[in-house]
Amino acid sequence: MTAEQPTLSELMDALPAGFDGGEESVSAQAELERLLAGIGSRPVPTGRLKRMWSLGTLQAKVAAAYAAWWLRSGFRDAEAKRRGLDETHVAAAIQVLGRMSYLRGAVMKLGQIIAHWPHVTPASFANVLSRLHMDAPPMHFALLREHLRRELGDDPHELFDDFEEEAFAAASLGQVHRARLKGTGERVAVKVQYPGIARTIRADLANLKAVSFPMRLSGDWENMLAQFEGIRRMLEQEVDYEQEAVLQQEARRCLGDLDEVVVPRLIEELSTKRVLTMEYVDGAHLDGFLATKPSQELRDRHGAQITRATGRLWYSGRTVYADPHPGNFLFLPDGRLGLIDFGCCHRFSEEEFEFVQGAERASEGDADEVARFAARGCDLALEDLEPERLAMMREYCDWVWEPLRCEGTFDFAKPGYFERGVRLYGEFTRRRWTRSLPVNVWLNKVFFGERAMLCHLGARIEFRRILREESERAESD
Amino acid sequence: MRVSQETRLRTRQALLDAAKAHFARDGFEAARTREIASDAGIAAGTLFNYFPTKEALGLALAWEALAAAEAELEGQAREGASLEERLFAGVAVELRHLEPTRGWIGELLETALSPLRAEREDDAGAAWRRGHLERVAEGLQREPDLRERGAALALDLHLYWSLYLGVLGFWTRDDSPKQEDTLALLDRSIGLFCRALRES
Numbered sequence: 001m002t003a004e005q006p007t008l009s010e011l012m013d014a015l016p017a018g019f020d021g022g023e024e025s026v027s028a029q030a031e032l033e034r035l036l037a038g039i040g041s042r043p044v045p046t047g048r049l050k051r052m053w054s055l056g057t058l059q060a061k062v063a064a065a066y067a068a069w070w071l072r073s074g075f076r077d078a079e080a081k082r083r084g085l086d087e088t089h090v091a092a093a094i095q096v097l098g099r100m101s102y103l104r105g106a107v108m109k110l111g112q113i114i115a116h117w118p119h120v121t122p123a124s125f126a127n128v129l130s131r132l133h134m135d136a137p138p139m140h141f142a143l144l145r146e147h148l149r150r151e152l153g154d155d156p157h158e159l160f161d162d163f164e165e166e167a168f169a170a171a172s173l174g175q176v177h178r179a180r181l182k183g184t185g186e187r188v189a190v191k192v193q194y195p196g197i198a199r200t201i202r203a204d205l206a207n208l209k210a211v212s213f214p215m216r217l218s219g220d221w222e223n224m225l226a227q228f229e230g231i232r233r234m235l236e237q238e239v240d241y242e243q244e245a246v247l248q249q250e251a252r253r254c255l256g257d258l259d260e261v262v263v264p265r266l267i268e269e270l271s272t273k274r275v276l277t278m279e280y281v282d283g284a285h286l287d288g289f290l291a292t293k294p295s296q297e298l299r300d301r302h303g304a305q306i307t308r309a310t311g312r313l314w315y316s317g318r319t320v321y322a323d324p325h326p327g328n329f330l331f332l333p334d335g336r337l338g339l340i341d342f343g344c345c346h347r348f349s350e351e352e353f354e355f356v357q358g359a360e361r362a363s364e365g366d367a368d369e370v371a372r373f374a375a376r377g378c379d380l381a382l383e384d385l386e387p388e389r390l391a392m393m394r395e396y397c398d399w400v401w402e403p404l405r406c407e408g409t410f411d412f413a414k415p416g417y418f419e420r421g422v423r424l425y426g427e428f429t430r431r432r433w434t435r436s437l438p439v440n441v442w443l444n445k446v447f448f449g450e451r452a453m454l455c456h457l458g459a460r461i462e463f464r465r466i467l468r469e470e471s472e473r474a475e476s477d
Numbered sequence: 478m479r480v481s482q483e484t485r486l487r488t489r490q491a492l493l494d495a496a497k498a499h500f501a502r503d504g505f506e507a508a509r510t511r512e513i514a515s516d517a518g519i520a521a522g523t524l525f526n527y528f529p530t531k532e533a534l535g536l537a538l539a540w541e542a543l544a545a546a547e548a549e550l551e552g553q554a555r556e557g558a559s560l561e562e563r564l565f566a567g568v569a570v571e572l573r574h575l576e577p578t579r580g581w582i583g584e585l586l587e588t589a590l591s592p593l594r595a596e597r598e599d600d601a602g603a604a605w606r607r608g609h610l611e612r613v614a615e616g617l618q619r620e621p622d623l624r625e626r627g628a629a630l631a632l633d634l635h636l637y638w639s640l641y642l643g644v645l646g647f648w649t650r651d652d653s654p655k656q657e658d659t660l661a662l663l664d665r666s667i668g669l670f671c672r673a674l675r676e677s
Contacts, residue, residue: 140559142566143664146573150655165555196661199653274657 139175139194141165147195151275159270161185173197173239173343178280181267187280188267189340191241195274198239238323238343241276247319247342248278254317255339260301261309262330262338281338283330286456296460298335303412303459304466305337310450311467313345315474318353320346322442324449326456346442355439360471363401370394379437389433396424400447403463410463412454421448489527491517493541496534497577505535505581535578535585536601542574543605547612549574560623563616564667567609568641572648572659579656583649590642592635609641610634623674633674640666 139147144165148156156163160179167175174193181188237243245266252263262281270277284292289302306329313319323344330338348356355376362373374393375382385393399421403410412418425444454461495516499508510531514524528534550570555562575582589602614634617623626633644666648659 139664140562140565141555142558142562142569143660145566146569147657147660149573150657150660194661195657195664196653199658273654 139167139192143195144175144177144192147192148275151192151272152270156190160188160190163190174274179277188270188277189264189280190270191276191278193239193241193274198236237345240273241271241343242273244341244343245271245276247345250317250319251313251321251339251342251345254319255309255312258305258309258312260305260336262332262336264338264340278340281330281332281340283332283338286326286329286331286453289331290456296458299457299459300409300461301335302331302337303454303457303461306450306453306457306459307461307463307466308470309337309339310446311470312473314356315467315470316477318348320348320442320446322346322445322449324446324453326453329453344445346439348439352437352439355437356443359397360404362397363404367394370397373397377437377440378433378435380435389431392424392427392433396421396428399424403451403461404467406464408462409460411460412451413458418451418455421451485527488517488519492519492524492527492534493538497538500535500538500581501577505531505584508581510534532585532589533601535582536589536605539575539578539582539585540601540605542578543571543608546571546574547608560616560620561667561671564613564637564671565663567612567616568644568663568667569660571609572645572656572663579649583646586642586645586649590645592638592642606638610638613637617674626674629677636673637670640670 145156148159152159156177156179159182161182163179164177167177169176169189174191174197177190177192179188179190180186245268248263248266252265255261255263264278264281267277267279306324310321310324313321321339321342321344323341328339328341330340332338358373358376362369365373371385371390371394372382374390374397375385378385378389378393399417402417403412425448492513495513496508498516499513503509508531510524511521513534514521517524524534528537550567553566553570558566586602589600590606591602614630617626617630617633644659644663647662648656651659653659
């Protein structure tokens with residue numbers, strides 16, 4: 001497959017309207033700061049029409065430009081071209097950042113997902129987008145206070161001791177405050193969702209369905225609806241803290257005997273659909289951990305913990321931990337791992353678990369078994385699977401299974417590994433080979449998310465051994 | 478027989494309590510002053526010695542809530558709070574205290590607070606507007622970069638009042654869980670107002 005590269009003028013033509021791409025010198029950092037300062041006062045348009053316009057602009061222009069660049073091209077080291085494109089990328093990222101923070105909802109979540117994929121995203125673009133993890137504008141205390149009064153029944157200073165009025169962490173859907181429980185003085189984290197955000201997400205999803213309407217004429221419409229339904233459930237789950245609380249407690253039970261993994265205890269009486277109060281776990285996120293220049297041994301240890309924990313949830317809990325991005329992991333000073341966000345987990349149905357078990361058998365099987373599995377994954381009969389598409393499915397499965405087939409340690413940071421997966425996945429999208437079992441929405445999210453995490457960590461892990469142990473442990477229970 | 482001041486106050490409160498129950502149950506329009514008076518233990522016509530109109534009775538209930546909100550705001554004032562935060566709190570606390578009236582106050586506010594209505598000296602709606610805007614004006618005066626608004630202040634307050642009425646109207650019809658959409662709208666409206674002031 002020959003990778004096409006858009007010319008600079010084609011890329012710039014595809015950028016958002018109003019962007020003049022360098023006729024005047026733009027101080028990217030200053031522009032970013034200005035945008036961030038203005039974000040808090042911008043209204044979030046929950047009206048459907050406005051959200052439709054914003055989504056359309058983003059998908060039609062920026063996504064097309066960058067998807068083409070990221071997914072089709074290699075990273076050629078033409079210095080002048082790279083410099084020019086870097087400036088273009090940063091300026092475009094600023095515009096994307098402005099729109100995504102402006103929307104402050106599901107689209108911001110998408111930006112977070114893309115932002116931490118390593119290597120593939122141009123470094124400068126990723127740096128700007130990665131700020132979405134922590135720099136979303138906070139709710140001021142007056143808003144927080146009223147919101148908490150409605151949710152928990154009283155002023156936060158009456159419900160807690162030492163409630164910190166400034167958030168110490170932000171999420172794309174809310175923010176987190178530290179406090180102490182009355183009586184015990186136990187340190188807790190109180191996650192508060194921005195009011196009305198759930199409705200914003202529902203409006204987004206209704207719009208997404210509407211823009212997909214033209215596809216009704218294709219045979220894939222029913223499958224598209226099924227996948228869309230999976231995405232809708234995923235996003236609605238993320239704004240339902242009651243559901244997250246249930247998943248967190250189940251995960252805590254499931255991972256209870258893993259000494260190296262900490263899942264915070266939930267404080268049920270101070271949790272609602274929009275507020276989650278839990279034991280405070282003190283640790284660093286990925287950036288902070290990597291800044292300490294950890295040893296390879298420690299990186300590998302944490303990588304193994306991530307694999308063990310997600311594997312335990314997968315096999316014993318029959319649950320996919322589907323949002324494994326840096327904000328959800330804490331690296332504790334004593335070398336343990338904290339898992340702190342359960343807003344995006346999916347419980348396998350019997351049929352879905354049977355499918356993933358089929359995947360593992362196919363990973364060890366012959367070419368015919370892989371072909372049958374690939375067809376099932378595409379929700380197609382084998383005879384309806386085009387040869388070219390089957391060939392690409394084999395390649396993709398090989399990419400997913402490569403760490404699983406590797407005896408000994410697998411280096412997730414090995415050059416080219418992650419990019420290959422994204423290129424393949426992007427090709428499926430480009431060719432509109434998107435028909436797939438709905439469960440793959442979750443599986444692909446975890447494949448890329450977890451591998452991105454392990455790649456950033458630079459972890460070398462006995463992936464196959466750990467997952468085999470977890471699988472056997474689940475079977476013997 | 479002259480009625481003592483104490484009796485008058487007790488009767489007034491009894492009328493307010495009865496009105497609160499009737500308005501909540503029947504809505505403002507459908508509630509009958511005769512029945513309110515009866516529950517308060519007085520003759521129908523006597524009610525109008527205390528409140529000249531049913532509207533005045535309804536607004537008096539709102540006024541009680543606003544007075545309680547005012548007291549809470551004074552006790553709650555946060556050192557170093559931004560203008561956005563102070564203005565937000567000023568409305569949010571009011572709405573919380575007005576919550577028992579939310580089912581029926583909309584009908585009343587439509588006329589009582591309408592900017593198209595001619596102001597009268599004894600107008601309870603005008604008193605509400607004056608009191609609220611005085612607080613907002615004080616808040617603006619505390620901001621170093623907004624102190625010297627001069628003639629522009631009157632326009633600022635008109636703009637604010639439009640946003641405030643919009644939020645109030647939205648709140649009366651807000652069927653989102655715990656009226657969280659009103660909080661979001663209020664947050665954005667106040668943000669918009671403060672940004673407009675700073676950029677003008």
